[in-house]
Amino acid sequence: MALADLTVSVPVLAKARRKKLNQRKKTIVVFLFACLLLLGITVGGILAAETAVTADLSQKYITPSLQHLFGTDQLGRDMLARVVKGLSTSILIGLGAASCSAVLAILLGSAAALLGEKVDAAITWLIDLMLGIPHIVLLILISYALGKGFWGVTVGVALTHWPSLSRVIRGEILQLKETQYVKTARKLGQSSWRIAVKHMLPAVFPQFLVGLILLFPHAILHEAGITFLGFGLPPEQPAIGVILAESMKYLSVGMWWLAFFPGAALIGVVALFDLAGGSLRRLIDPHSAQE
Amino acid sequence: MKRNRLLNFVGKQAAKLIILIVVISMVAFFLVAVSPIDPVQMNTGQAAYANMSLEKRAQLEEYWGVNTPVVEKYTNWAKDIIHGDWGTSLRFNQPVLSVIAERFTNSLLLMIVAWLFSGVFGLLLGIAAGVYRGKLVDKIIKGYALTLASTPTFWLGLLMLMIFAVWLSWFPFGFSTPIGVSAAEATLGQRLYHLILPALTLSIIGVANIALHTREKVIDIMESDFYLFALARGESRGEALRHHCLRNLLLPAMTLQFASISEIFGGSVLVEQVFSYPGLGQAAVSAGIGGDAALLVAIAIISACFVFCGNLIANILYGVVDPRIRRGHGLG
Numbered sequence: 307m308a309l310a311d312l313t314v315s316v317p318v319l320a321k322a323r324r325k326k327l328n329q330r331k332k333t334i335v336v337f338l339f340a341c342l343l344l345l346g347i348t349v350g351g352i353l354a355a356e357t358a359v360t361a362d363l364s365q366k367y368i369t370p371s372l373q374h375l376f377g378t379d380q381l382g383r384d385m386l387a388r389v390v391k392g393l394s395t396s397i398l399i400g401l402g403a404a405s406c407s408a409v410l411a412i413l414l415g416s417a418a419a420l421l422g423e424k425v426d427a428a429i430t431w432l433i434d435l436m437l438g439i440p441h442i443v444l445l446i447l448i449s450y451a452l453g454k455g456f457w458g459v460t461v462g463v464a465l466t467h468w469p470s471l472s473r474v475i476r477g478e479i480l481q482l483k484e485t486q487y488v489k490t491a492r493k494l495g496q497s498s499w500r501i502a503v504k505h506m507l508p509a510v511f512p513q514f515l516v517g518l519i520l521l522f523p524h525a526i527l528h529e530a531g532i533t534f535l536g537f538g539l540p541p542e543q544p545a546i547g548v549i550l551a552e553s554m555k556y557l558s559v560g561m562w563w564l565a566f567f568p569g570a571a572l573i574g575v576v577a578l579f580d581l582a583g584g585s586l587r588r589l590i591d592p593h594s595a596q597e
Numbered sequence: 598m599k600r601n602r603l604l605n606f607v608g609k610q611a612a613k614l615i616i617l618i619v620v621i622s623m624v625a626f627f628l629v630a631v632s633p634i635d636p637v638q639m640n641t642g643q644a645a646y647a648n649m650s651l652e653k654r655a656q657l658e659e660y661w662g663v664n665t666p667v668v669e670k671y672t673n674w675a676k677d678i679i680h681g682d683w684g685t686s687l688r689f690n691q692p693v694l695s696v697i698a699e700r701f702t703n704s705l706l707l708m709i710v711a712w713l714f715s716g717v718f719g720l721l722l723g724i725a726a727g728v729y730r731g732k733l734v735d736k737i738i739k740g741y742a743l744t745l746a747s748t749p750t751f752w753l754g755l756l757m758l759m760i761f762a763v764w765l766s767w768f769p770f771g772f773s774t775p776i777g778v779s780a781a782e783a784t785l786g787q788r789l790y791h792l793i794l795p796a797l798t799l800s801i802i803g804v805a806n807i808a809l810h811t812r813e814k815v816i817d818i819m820e821s822d823f824y825l826f827a828l829a830r831g832e833s834r835g836e837a838l839r840h841h842c843l844r845n846l847l848l849p850a851m852t853l854q855f856a857s858i859s860e861i862f863g864g865s866v867l868v869e870q871v872f873s874y875p876g877l878g879q880a881a882v883s884a885g886i887g888g889d890a891a892l893l894v895a896i897a898i899i900s901a902c903f904v905f906c907g908n909l910i911a912n913i914l915y916g917v918v919d920p921r922i923r924r925g926h927g928l929g
Contacts, residue, residue: 435617435621438617438859438904439621439859439897439900439904440859440900440901440904441863442862442866443862443863443866443900444897446881446885446893447624447625447628447885447897448628450628450629450634450888450893451629453633523747527749530749530751531749535866535867535870535882535885536886550751550755554755557755558763566756569748573747573748573749573752576747577743577747
């Protein structure tokens with residue numbers, strides 16, 4: 307009886323006891339999965355590169371079967387190979403763009419927080435401006451300016467995704483500037499550079515990492531979107547957006563597998579990385595675990 | 598005094614909007630100008646371009662303004678726009694303003710329907726999830742919202758087309774009017790019928806954000822003292838929810854909904870492409886592919902103004918909800 311009372315009155319403890327995996331273990335498991343998937347798709351993409359573009363006109367429009375798990379398309383190309391190759395292209399672009407974007411975010415965010423009021427005002431204004439135009443319109447403009455193709459998408463996504471992370475980092479550094487230990491370091495006569503690298507960078511780094519990982523799924527989604535609209539990769543490169551754009555022509559005749567599998571695979575990757583970023587954030591910043 | 602502050606606020610926002618328009622038009626012009634894509638080649642097609650005589654090519658280049666320097670182009674454009682002339686869309690062969698007016702009404706209809714749908718459903722789902730926190734309903738709604746956050750809008754559109762237009766044939770396969778009927782002749786019923794599927798796609802995605810937000814708010818409120826007190830006074834759960842929860846929820850939810858206009862616009866570009874819906878987003882895509890600078894710039898400006906208005910309304914609503922923000926903003 308007494309024990310039952312205890313479990314009722316301390317629900318947090320009871321909950322913790324019921325859970326098998328704690329937050330740290332969960333994060334590790336999710337990350338392991340994400341890394342395995344990343345590795346698998348990259349290797350698979352290299353292996354499937356040949357099959358993904360090989361047409362076999364005797365094997366057109368095959369519904370998913372054991373031989374062709376995801377079916378074949380209008381030119382008899384194996385959809386499984388195309389999906390894997392497409393995902394690996396998308397992931398490559400996503401990773402590149404997200405990393406560039408995150409670096410841009412940390413540079414501009416810290417510049418805003420550290421280089422005085424005028425710089426701060428300018429960068430804050432730039433952030434507001436970027437957030438004021440719908441991403442997709444800006445992406446269309448940038449990728450058009452760069453002549454579409456691989457660089458158009460990558461640069462476009464990299465240039466449009468930094469503002470929100472930049473804002474977070476700016477806020478974080480502004481708070482750090484007021485902390486006792488940074489003030490003490492300043493009073494001790496340490497140079498600004500040393501304070502930034504020694505005292506601020508380690509404190510901001512976790513936020514940066516989480517921001518980077520959460521940027522990544524966004525970057526992939528936008529890459530797929532802009533490629534789908536015809537501003538991204540050319541039709542010879544089977545990115546997910548290209549495959550889906552091609553599949554549109556065959557939807558009206560009921561070839562669902564051409565559109566279903568590539569999209570579902572994309573969602574899988576995006577959701578997994580969202581989960582990884584989210585659980586890493588909960589680990590680093592326990593406040594957000596309270597939901 | 599009060600009127601002064603209001604004037605001040607309006608003036609500030611107007612100045613912001615004008616600066617925004619000027620900067621965006623410059624950026625857009627610059628980006629279009631540096632592009633290596635040749636609009637003449639894009640619009641005449643590969644074969645026609647190869648067979649074209651040099652004079653014809655030069656004439657077309659003149660027409661598209663390929664050789665005019667950017668600065669000159671921009672100043673010409675800016676001069677015209679002050680007189681209310683937005684230029685001619687070379688792709689559609691119509692004044693830009695008339696293209697935009699037609700496309701924007703279509704898009705606006707789509708976005709408003711989707712916006713209302715997603716707001717209402719998001720709110721209801723959020724409340725349901727919050728009230729039954731930790732139960733099956735909550736888990737389903739949470740899972741739904743989290744999955745949708747990683748779903749590409751256009752893929753969902755393809756799926757909806759596949760299920761509802763191809764398999765079940767409940768809805769038409771895209772477009773805003775029946776085939777062979779012009780927009781002017783179509784009845785409102787026909788237009789709404791064509792609107793349902795794209796709007797539904799947009800709102801299914803839009804629901805996620807607001808549902809999660811509302812869920813958290815509901816949980817906060819249900820743990821608050823005033824909610825407990827209401828129950829203690831003898832109000833039933835439904836009554837307490839209606840009197841103490843809903844009122845606290847509505848304004849923040851509306852604010853969030855206004856602030857998400859940028860996302861709805863972005864989504865509508867993709868959805869319009871999937872459903873061949875003749876809206877602003879589709880016009881932006883064809884303007885971008887065809888190198889139609891005037892139209893592209895105009896669309897960038899219109900979309901930015903649209904988002905600006907949404908954010909402005911959200912800001913004002915924040916002020917209404919939270920006096921601390923209102924004082925900071927200087928709106929009495």
